[in-house]
Structure formats: C-alpha cells, structure tokens
Amino acid sequence: MQSILIVGAGFAGAVHARQLAEAGYRCQVIDRRSHIAGNAFDEVLPNGIRVHRYGPHLFHTNNKGVVDWLQRFTEFVPYEHRVEALLADGRTLPMPINRRTLEGLFKVDLPTAAEAEQFLHSLAVPMEAPSNAAEYLLSQIGPDLTDLFFRPYTKKMWELDLEELDTSVVKRIPIRFDDEDRYFPNDQYQFMFKGGYTAAFERILDHPLISVDIGREFSKSMLKDYHYCFNSMPIDEYFDFTFGPLPYRSIRFHHRDVPAEEGAGTATTINFTDAGPRTRETDWSRIPDHLVHRTGRKTLTQEEPCDYVDNNMERYYPVKTSDGRYQAVYEKYKALAEKTNECGFIGRCGTYQYLDMHQVINQSLKHVNDWIERQK
Template identity: 45%
Template sequence: MFDWLIVGAGFAGSVLAERLASVRGEKVCVIDRRDHIGGNAYDELDAAGILIHRYGPHIFHTNSEAVFAHLSQFTKWRAYEHRVLARLADGMLVPMPINRTTVNRLNALSLTTEDEVEAFFSARAEAVPEIRTSEDVVVSRVGRKLYETFFRGYTRKQWGLDPSELDRSVTSRVPTRADNDDRYFTDTHQFMPLDGYTAMFARMLEHPNITVMTGTDYAAVKDKLSFRRMVWTGPVDEFFDFRFGKLPYRSLVFQHETHDREWFQPVGTVNFPGEEVPFTRVSEYKHLTGQVHPKTSVTYELPAAEGDPYYPVPRPENAALYKQYEALADATENVWFVGRLATYRYYNMDQVVAQALATFKRIETAVPRTGDEASAVAAAD
C-alpha cells in the first residue's frame, strides 16, 4: 500500500514525491511511461560522450529565491547566461531578443542610447486598438518589418498558426530591449545543474520512502497498485479519457548530431526565424554545460502537429475546453493535478517547481498525514 501514486517523474512529480516522502514520511510510488526520470529535462551522455538534452535545451532561470533554494538541496550549479542569435535568410547573425545591436546591424545604423532606439521603435509601431493576438503585441511595439523578420515565420513554424491566430501571451514572452543586453533571460538566478538534470532528479528521488517505476504506463498498473491518493502530472484530458475531446498541443521532433570539431556555432542556441528552413533552432550543449570535448553535439528542433505533447496551444477556444476539464479535476477527490500538461499552461521549469511546492503546502493543510489518520481511526474505534 502506497500513500501516494505520482504519475510522471518530471519536475512536478519529483518535487512532490520528495516533499511527501521526506517531510510527511509517507510512502510514494512514482511511475513514468518513459524509460527514465526527469521528464523533458532528462539529459544523458550520447555515443560520443557529450552530455546532451534528449528533448532539447533546458536552461534553468528564476527570480524565485524559494525555488532556487529548494533545488539547491539536490545539486550544485554552474553559472550560465544563455545567449541566442537569429540567423536571417542572408546569413546575418543578430541578437535575439531584439536589442540595440540587432537594430543597428539590421539597419546599418549607429544608435547609441536607449532613447534613440525607443524613438526608432515608436516611429514604426502600428496603432492597435486592443492588443489581443501575438501579432498585435509585436507590431504595436516595433512595427511590421521587425515583426516579419523575427516573429511571423518562426511562430508559424513553431505553432502551425499565424501569430494573428494566437493569444498575445506567446510573443509577450520575448521582450524587446533598447539597450545592448544580449542575454536571453534577465532572471536573478541563471544556472545549469553542475552534474546535469538527471543527476539532480536522481538525488531528489533517492529517498527510502520513494519507489520509482519507469517504463510504466498508468493504464497498465492503476488497478494493480494500492494507493490512497494520487498526483497526476500528465495531460489532463487523458486522465478523463478525452471526455470533451482532445486538448491541442504542439510537439517537436529532435534531430541530434555530433560533429568532429570543437565548436559548431558561437552561442548556445541559434534561431532560424525564416520559413525557408523547417527547423526553428539549433542548440549546442557544450555552451550550456561547460564540458570540454574535442567533438560537439547539437540538436535541431522541428515543430510537429503529432507526437509527445510539449506546448499547450494558447487560443481562447482551447482555454474554454480546458475549463471543462479543470472543473472535472476540481471535483475529483484525492487526485492533485500539477504541471504544464495537467493544468494546460505554458510554464517554465521554475514555475512548475513553484506550483509543486505550493501544492505541497495545500496538501499539508488539507490532508492528514498517514500516521495521524491511523491514530484518528484507532481513537474512534
């Protein structure tokens, strides 16, 4: 008999498993249909001995002291600030997100102040009565040319939809800067786990109260395992057998390559915003990990309509469909829905950790610990 069955060994499931096991002293079984722990953040040595991320690059960044402190129990860190360049159709490389360097290089200008760059943006910005879509966000800030150059093609590839058909939240994630800051993120804490993500997850799950079963599908074991309560981190529509229909997701295909050279590109990730190539970006892991190796490994990312669910598609009709599943989830006793797929939100890793820690606090308030339950039953008898 387990106190908890946790479906999914990614950030949401692993953070909760450790808390339930170590703080509450309860027996936890963690299952995952994949053959490994760590979810999409899983990393491994490839055939050349280079540490790669099987599901594309995962760069940890957060402004949350609580999240950083919590994960620091299970890993040491390597300081890393991610930088991204966009390769245009003519081969030009410019910083992404757009900054002063991008504007100057693209337009053969020599703007030197933030005010000058803001004036450049303002002169090209389009008046939008109500900012509703991802296109609205960009054209109202920097105008049509920069939108066409950096956002339209990339978004069409990534989401299979034009930015005019997507919620404003998609392009709102990417800032536009008037200074020369070329970091992709500006969070207080920007690090990579020193020994990799998989090692961090392994330490999180090594508690004696935790049993881990990978290569295990929930449908195959739900009637064979005994458990009191459950944490579900998979797709919420799958849990309810797609009662209202499938929630739309975008998937990815990863093409991993190893090259017999020390470096492949100048930064960790190069974006390809144009539709002349099918992939959206290429990432080189040695930039992220600091590994020293005579060869280098990279990953090409090609968006796909079918495959593992990675990104909830932010459109009003999808949000409405999720609300139907959310109502079912809220009414389901003894099951807690946590994570990007279970709550149909486009969360970063640190946001998932924060959600898991907040969920644990709610569990602590609402659910008697197993020993307390047993004592209460004995007293009643």
C-alpha cells in the same frame, strides 16, 4: 502509513514525491517513459557532449525559495543564455531584439538606448489593446521586425498565424533598447545543474519512502490501492477525451555529430528566420558542464516542430489561441477534475500550461505543501 501514487517523474512528480516522503507518506512514482526527469532528462553522448533529450532546459528565476530548495539536491554552474537570429545573408544578430539588432538590420547609428527606443517607437503601429500576438508585436516593433523574426518562426512553431495566437505566447520574449543580449536579462538566478538534471532528479527521488517504477503506464485501477494520486498525465487523456483532445505542439530533434570548431555565430542557440521546417539549432558544447569529455567532436541539434500525434504522442507545448477556444475545453476538464476526490492534476499536461522549470517547482511546492497541511 498512507501510500500516495504519483504519476510522472518530471519536476512536478518529483517535487511532490520528495515533500510527501519528508512528511511521512509512502510514495510510489510511476512514469510511462524509460527514465526519470521528464522533459529535463539529459545524457552524455559517445562524443562526450551532454545533451537534453527533449530540447534545451535553461534554469532562470527570481524565486529564491525555489533556488534554496534545489540547493539541497544539486550544485549550480552559472550560465547566461544567448540567442542569435540567422538572416538570409548569413549574418547573425542578437535575439531578442536590442540596439545592436536594430543597427545591424536597418544600417542606422543609434548611440544610446534612448535613441534606439525612439527608433523602434517610430516603427511601431500604435494599438490601445492588442487582442492577439500579431497586434501586440505590431504595437511594439512594427511590421518589418514582426515579419522577419516572428512570423515565419511562429508559423513553424505553432502551425498557426500570429493573428491566431494569444499575446502571452510572444510577451515572454523581452525587447531591449541597450546592448543587453542575455535571453533572460531580468532573472537574478541563471544557472545549469552541475552534473546534469538527471543526476539531480536521482537525488530528489532518493528517499526511503519513495519507490520509482519507470516504463509503467497509469491505469485507473491503480487508484484503489492508494490514499490519493497526484497525476501529471494529460488531463484530457485521463478523462478519455470526453470533450475532445487538447492540442499540443511537439518537436522532432535532429542531431549532428560535427567537428568541435563547426557552428554558426557565437551564441548557444541560433534561430532560423527562413520559412524552412526547422526553428533553431543548439550547440551544446557552449553550455557549461556540457562538454564532459574532449573528443574533438560535438553535437548540434536542430528542432523541427510538429503536431504531437505525429511524434509518438510527445506533448511539449499547449496551444494558446487568441480566441481561447482550447482553454475553454481545458476548463471543462478542470471542472471534471474538481469533482474527483481520489486524484489531483499537476504539472504541464495536468494543468494545460506552459511552465518554465522554476514555475513548475514553485507551483508544486505550494500545491503539495497545502495538501499536506489540509490532512492535519
């Protein structure tokens, strides 16, 4: 029986391990952290609130195949995420922008979606081919909304101006002309994992051919003991930063234990539009199955972006610039990886991509199933 080494116990590693084990491969999963589940790791605090240690993870997708695969390991709790933006005057408005956002901000009456679309079009600055995030936003919503909702937030989040960021960074955020205020309005499946993500990972990794060793660092000397390695570690680190480090943004989390009735707005997450260091606040008690025990208390978590080197090397978000300079560096590492017969790179840090949960699951299923087929 061939043995496979899997580096990382997040979604990429766990999906690979489960599929390989079911195909008859013995899998050793290691992770440098002290827990499984990667950035989706969650835990229940003493005040009875379930929190995600590395920030809110909200499952949403149109991919039924991913949902069907997950149903083997977890039940689902329906949840549709909503976000509001906190203004300087203390009001909160729906985010992403919709008809109510426009009415509340500009003090106008827009009875229909068509009128809201026409109004927003009047604010926009026409551009044929936006080359960066700033130009894209200006072409869609104009300077006032760009400067209020995106420019300060982006500077805090990325430590870059909108003009320096790729359009893909902001294209992920929808713009609506009706009253739709769900953050993911176009996704058919939106839910949380009943009992939390960590419990689901325990079930995914519960197989006689899977062994898990947490708190263990990867070393290239391990490779000789395995037929192959699927590796989700940072690809630049694996190759000893030959072409220089790939930049990531990280997040410092600030938790507050407060009375259950405290909190601004009505949405789960509040985005801050000011120039202060923090980007948003999440009220975990508003997410289903996250108020586990009633204690009269709850947790509010604020996020403060920073460089990953200033946060214990915790890499969260690859940096995508409008000139593609970091992507070009990644392509050099990718070329090195393609010459490596003993190791394949997976997941967010292995492929230098920002991936939602459903995307990394789908990518991992395809990748590992294709690999298994090639071995036959």
